Amino acid sequence: MxxxxxxxxxxxxxxxxxxxxxxxxxxxxxxxxxxxxxxxxxxxxxxxxxxxxxxxxxxxxxxxxxxxxxxxxxxxxxxxxxxxxxxxVDGILSIIASAVPAQYAIPFLLSQFLKKYNGVKFSLEQGGSETVAEKLLKGEAEIGLLGEQYHQDQLTFIPFVEEKLVLITPLDLELHNGISISEIVKYPFLFRKSNSGTQAHVEKMLSMAGIKLSQLQVAGYFGNMEALKASVREGIGISIISSIAVLDWVNNKYIHAYELAELPEKRMFYFAHHKQRTLSPLAEAFIHFSLQLAGEFSDRYRINI
CATH class of the missing domain: 1.10.10.10 (Winged helix-like DNA-binding domain superfamily/Winged helix DNA-binding domain)
Incomplete structure (x- = not known):
């Protein structure tokens, strides 16, 4: 007791x-x-x-x-x-993840892990990548999965899977693959909020292309990824978003997705944990197990455009 x-x-x-x-x-x-x-x-x-x-x-x-x-x-x-x-084997996995991993990667990984260790319970919280890092530092979760490396001096990052960002448009706006940002600045843009790893990556890409956010017609910011996709479908604007998050929407012909000339490289999702806190054996096992499933997860969510 x-x-x-x-x-x-x-x-x-x-x-x-x-x-x-x-x-x-x-x-x-x-x-x-x-x-x-x-x-x-x-x-x-x-x-x-x-x-x-x-x-x-x-x-x-x-x-x-x-x-x-x-x-x-x-x-x-x-x-x-x-x-x-x-x-x-029992215990509680305490996980916090940014939007894409929380909604797609973690459910897939847990479904496989719990088949092997069915006595395990879990706690899953979602937040922007910056929030994920901050909560790991505070000890509010043991494992994180996120798309940006914040607080690298205090957190350990382990590469999990790569993904690419794509441009999404409503069905009545047909463009072409390899389109440049300079060709679409005339359209209203919809973005994730600033604590999102996706948004941080998009802003880096724009900066490298010599484009400032002030040059774009930003129509709105979203804290919820599903609301953003639905707004694109309804023609409110266009957006740059995770290819993993739009796979089903593209396959079901709700929206179009295009590769951008300024985004030739993929970005990485990382497992993260506090450097000064020893991981529990259960957390170590989950990360090791997940890394073995990285290829299967990538194949499942590969988008062909």
Whole structure:
């Protein structure tokens, strides 16, 4: 029971929030609160102070936290090492991913991983690539999958798969492959929001082509990729987006997709984790397993235009 209470304690400490910890652990908030109270009673010390909606570690809590992490890591290693004898693998994979990996790569990878380790649970959160990196730094997730390398001094990045960005247009706007950005500046553009890895890559490409965003007719920014694609389909504008995300839409003839002359190279999606935090055996196994499936995933989402 003490190990479970310590696990609850570390999740609250890393998220500074009881409800977020409860969600990550598949527990009710009242259960999390009860575990923390019992742990405080066990040590005879207060573990958290409340500051508005957040909680922060007390001096005793700060002292306990690294030891709790070490004990839980040792527990995970022991259980992983004896899995061949016990036939049991469980635990929670804590994953955060940017839009394209969260909606396409992670579901594919989890479906295969859970066939092998069906006792595993997972927590998946979606955010822009910059948000993914920041939450990994804060310890709010153990594994990230994203399209830009933010905070390279503090995060480890492992290449997963390549993808290309494509120009998408409504069906009544027919262009040609290899078209240049200079040929389409007259059309209204729809973009992802600035914390998106896709948007960061697009802006780099425009800069290399000597084109400023101010030269384009930007009609709107989207936090949701599906809403952006639907807006292109309805003729509100054109956009530059992940080829993975538009494969079904192109095959179903909802929109057109074209290669751009300024985007000859592909971009990479990366697994990421904090350099100073040892990965759990479960997280290591998931990354290793996923890398073996990279080719199959790429083949499934290859677009022919």
């Amino acid at each position: 003490l190990l479970h209470q310590l696990e609850v304690f570390t999740h609250v400490a890393e998220r500074c929030n009881f409800s977020k910890a409860a969600e990550a652990l598949f527990l009710s908030q009242s259960t999390v609160s009860s575990h923390i109270k019992n742990l405080e009673a066990h040590f005879g010390q207060k573990l958290f102070d409340r500051l508005g909606k957040e909680v922060v570690l007390t001096p005793f809590g700060k002292k306990l936290y690294p030891w709790a992490r070490e004990m839980l890591m040792l527990k995970d290693k022991v259980l992983w090492e004896i899995k061949d004898w016990t036939g049991k």
